[in-house]
Amino acid sequence: MTLAESDIIVASGIKRTFGKGSGSVHVLKGVDLAIPSGSLVAFKGRSGSGKTTLINLLSALDRPTEGTITFEGRELSGLSNKERDNVRRTRMGLIFQSFALIPLMSAYENVEFILRVSGFPAADRKLAATTALEQVGLGPRMNHRPFELSGGEQQRTAIARAIAHKPSLLLADEPTAELDSKTGLQIMKVFRNLVESSGMTIIMTTHDPAIMEIVDHVYELEDGQIVVPS
Numbered sequence: 001m002t003l004a005e006s007d008i009i010v011a012s013g014i015k016r017t018f019g020k021g022s023g024s025v026h027v028l029k030g031v032d033l034a035i036p037s038g039s040l041v042a043f044k045g046r047s048g049s050g051k052t053t054l055i056n057l058l059s060a061l062d063r064p065t066e067g068t069i070t071f072e073g074r075e076l077s078g079l080s081n082k083e084r085d086n087v088r089r090t091r092m093g094l095i096f097q098s099f100a101l102i103p104l105m106s107a108y109e110n111v112e113f114i115l116r117v118s119g120f121p122a123a124d125r126k127l128a129a130t131t132a133l134e135q136v137g138l139g140p141r142m143n144h145r146p147f148e149l150s151g152g153e154q155q156r157t158a159i160a161r162a163i164a165h166k167p168s169l170l171l172a173d174e175p176t177a178e179l180d181s182k183t184g185l186q187i188m189k190v191f192r193n194l195v196e197s198s199g200m201t202i203i204m205t206t207h208d209p210a211i212m213e214i215v216d217h218v219y220e221l222e223d224g225q226i227v228v229p230s
């Protein structure tokens with residue numbers, strides 16, 4: 001895959017095999033993709049097609065069996081574990097299907113806590129947490145605890161937590177799967193606003209056809225490869 005300056009992340013010839021010998025599973029069999037900076041894209045594919053595996057590779061949580069991933073001009077496989085952690089912590093944000101909020105903390109405290117444990121400068125934490133919560137429309141609800149928030153508000157708290165350090169790339173694995181379709185669309189609006197207002201790039205996985213109409217590109221995974229970029 002050729003590298004264009006406008007691409008934030010480029011995957012070339014990605015293979016990922018789990019296990020060894022006759023019991024091995026070839027999940028990704030040569031994935032090539034280049035994601036333009038400032039776009040909102042989705043991976044789709046049947047259950048088990050490798051969407052989560054690919055997200056884990058792009059977020060440097062996992063390493064490919066073969067192939068390279070270049071993020072902001074740096075090849076991830078050439079980095080030490082510490083450097084990869086640092087790239088992920090400072091330049092990327094991650095969101096998962098389950099919101100995984102700390103129940104005893106308010107929305108604000110959930111966001112501030114993550115900034116604290118990731119070493120974000122103390123003097124800037126309050127502003128960063130508040131700004132992120134306002135960006136996702138939770139300004140008026142930031143002092144509520146998760147049990148006082150709706151599912152959509154909890155997911156928006158998880159988004160605020162993932163963007164408070166201003167990452168350039170947000171990766172979201174099935175961020176709307178636990179939500180009803182109306183709430184799922186609200187989350188997509190939040191994503192769209194983030195892309196438009198801050199130039200962030202968002203990569204997500206989904207099964208929902210309605211959501212695929214909102215994104216800039218859909219990449220379909222089938223038989224370990226990307227079939228139709230549209």
Ligand SMILES: Nc1ncnc2c1ncn2[C@@H]1O[C@H](COP(=O)(O)OP(=O)(O)OP(=O)(O)O)[C@@H](O)[C@H]1O
Pocket residue numbers: 018019025027045046047048049050051052053054
């Ligand atoms: N660590 C692992 N060890 C062995 N097999 C694995 C491992 N991780 C994933 N797999 C296998 O890889 C395949 C793809 O899994 P993956 O979770 O990436 O699919 P998915 O497209 O995200 O599925 P879903 O839509 O159900 O979340 C599955 O068959 C899974 O069992």
